[in-house]
Amino acid sequence: MERRTDDIRKIIxxxxxxxxxxxxxxxxxxxxxxxxxxxxxxKRRGYTIVLVSSGAIAAGMGMMGLSEKPQTLPKKQAxxxxxxxxxxEIYEELFAIYGMRCAQILLNHxxxxxxxxxxxxFQTMNALIDYDVVPVINENDALAVDEIKVGDNDTLAxxxxxxxxxxxxxxxxxxxGLYTANPSTDPEAELIPYVAKVTPKIMSCAGDAGSSxxxxxxxxxxxxxxxxxxxxxxxxxxxxGKPGAIAGALEDEGTWFNGREKGKLNARAHxxxxxxxxxxxxxxxxxxxxxxxxxxxxxxxxxxxxxxxxMNGAVVLINDQSGQTLARGAVNYASDEIRxxxxxxSKDIMDILHYKDYDEIIHANNMVVxxxxx
Numbered sequence: 001m002e003r004r005t006d007d008i009r010k011i012i013x014x015x016x017x018x019x020x021x022x023x024x025x026x027x028x029x030x031x032x033x034x035x036x037x038x039x040x041x042x043k044r045r046g047y048t049i050v051l052v053s054s055g056a057i058a059a060g061m062g063m064m065g066l067s068e069k070p071q072t073l074p075k076k077q078a079x080x081x082x083x084x085x086x087x088x089e090i091y092e093e094l095f096a097i098y099g100m101r102c103a104q105i106l107l108n109h110x111x112x113x114x115x116x117x118x119x120x121x122f123q124t125m126n127a128l129i130d131y132d133v134v135p136v137i138n139e140n141d142a143l144a145v146d147e148i149k150v151g152d153n154d155t156l157a158x159x160x161x162x163x164x165x166x167x168x169x170x171x172x173x174x175x176x177g178l179y180t181a182n183p184s185t186d187p188e189a190e191l192i193p194y195v196a197k198v199t200p201k202i203m204s205c206a207g208d209a210g211s212s213x214x215x216x217x218x219x220x221x222x223x224x225x226x227x228x229x230x231x232x233x234x235x236x237x238x239x240x241g242k243p244g245a246i247a248g249a250l251e252d253e254g255t256w257f258n259g260r261e262k263g264k265l266n267a268r269a270h271x272x273x274x275x276x277x278x279x280x281x282x283x284x285x286x287x288x289x290x291x292x293x294x295x296x297x298x299x300x301x302x303x304x305x306x307x308x309x310x311m312n313g314a315v316v317l318i319n320d321q322s323g324q325t326l327a328r329g330a331v332n333y334a335s336d337e338i339r340x341x342x343x344x345x346s347k348d349i350m351d352i353l354h355y356k357d358y359d360e361i362i363h364a365n366n367m368v369v370x371x372x373x374x
Contacts, residue, residue: 001194003256004234010166011042014052014157018174019240020087021055026062027087031240033094035172038246039134040098048129050164051102052137052157053091059083084138091136101133106140112159112275122163158224159275161233162267167259169228170249171221172240177255178205178218195257198226225257227274232264265368272328273368276315280308280335282361289320292327295369298362300349303342310335318362329367332358 015035022028039049057076060083061069070076088104095102105124111117128135139156157169181189195202206218221237228235238245238254245253265273284292288302298318310316311334318327331338333353338361341352346359 001196001258003194003236003250003252004258005168005250008047008167008234008250010048010050010164011168011170012050012052012157012160012164012166013039013170013172013246014153015054015172015240016153016174017054017058019172020053021058021062024062024067027055027059027090029090029094032090033097034243035240035246036091036094036098036100038244040100041247043100050125050129050135050137050160050166052153052160053087054138054153055087056080056084056138059087088136095134101131102136103128103133105135105137107137107156108140109277112163112271113277115271118163118271118275125164152220154220154224155227158227158235161228161231162270162275167233168249169224169233169235170246171224171235171237172246173221173237174239174241175218175237176239176242177237177253178202178222180205192255193252195225195255197260198222198229198257229257229260230265230273231270232259232261234259268366269368272315272330272366273370276328276330278317278328279310279314280306281317281319282306282331282338283319283321284326285321289326292318292367293369295364295367297360297364298329298367299346299359300338300341300344300361301346303338303361306335306339306342308335312337316362318367325370327367327369329362331362333361 013035019035020027020032039051042049057069057079060079060081061067063082063086064079066079070079084106088102091102105121107121111121125135137156137160139153154171157171160166161169175183176191178192178195179189180192183189192205203219203222206222225235235257236249236254238249240246242253249256282298282303283305284298284302285304288298291302292298304321308316310331312332313330315328315330317325318329319325333341337353341349344352349359350356
């Protein structure tokens, strides 16, 4: 099928560590120059570009003469701090060759959690674009802990799509795209040029291979595709080492994941489904589970258990009694309040809490049902 590109105006390009470094882990300026030259080509064609760049830890390894990534978190964070400054210095030097300027933004997952910070991120990014400056975004590895980490830049780039209001995400990797099997071990593996929907069958093609320098394998790229496509945007995986492949994503390079045309999520629903980190879990009975699957609101009477501590407005998981996650939603009451009113009728909330702002614990408008693609 043909790639729909007529609606594309803004593009996020994500480059992994293997696309920036040589085999020893040192930053390779020639590789970076190849990427920046293609960004210049796309900008000349009228596209707005946001760059998500890995490579801080790898750059730090190269500067410190290390051949292997350390195992301890403090040493990884120290290398990120060392390498990030060097990486941006190189980006500034090479962007200047093409008369372009760049600026650094460092993020963690909690920046997506807070709606005010998310809005500030949107405003800052658009101000940089108005100045004709290319935002260069990376996870803030120097300060990240598991509670606030996104975990990989494939996912980070996907989460940025609604923030940047982008229509295409290009993942520049060290492989030509998605194959039917692992091409390094199966000589009959074939490149898949077009994916209409990320189904379990497509996910089975991922394998678990990842670069020794980076954190993301094909599975993280397919996860990113689901996030991007749910927003209605497109994604393409290309080989950064192939001349012209990044700019060629708009033509026939790599594997194209087509944006969802029907049933795409609006920005708030996408935030609930993907960008907000769940603060707890509500376990519901069978009747409530059936109602949730029909996208009906969650009432106190159907809740059998509450896990976690959270305030009203927090996003939580909604599980059935077998532990399967059915949906995500933003709650109208805090966790301690829900523990008091669970199992009770909505008319009893006033008597128990001495106030009642809502009949529903989670309104259907603030809930996203998670349906498995088939």
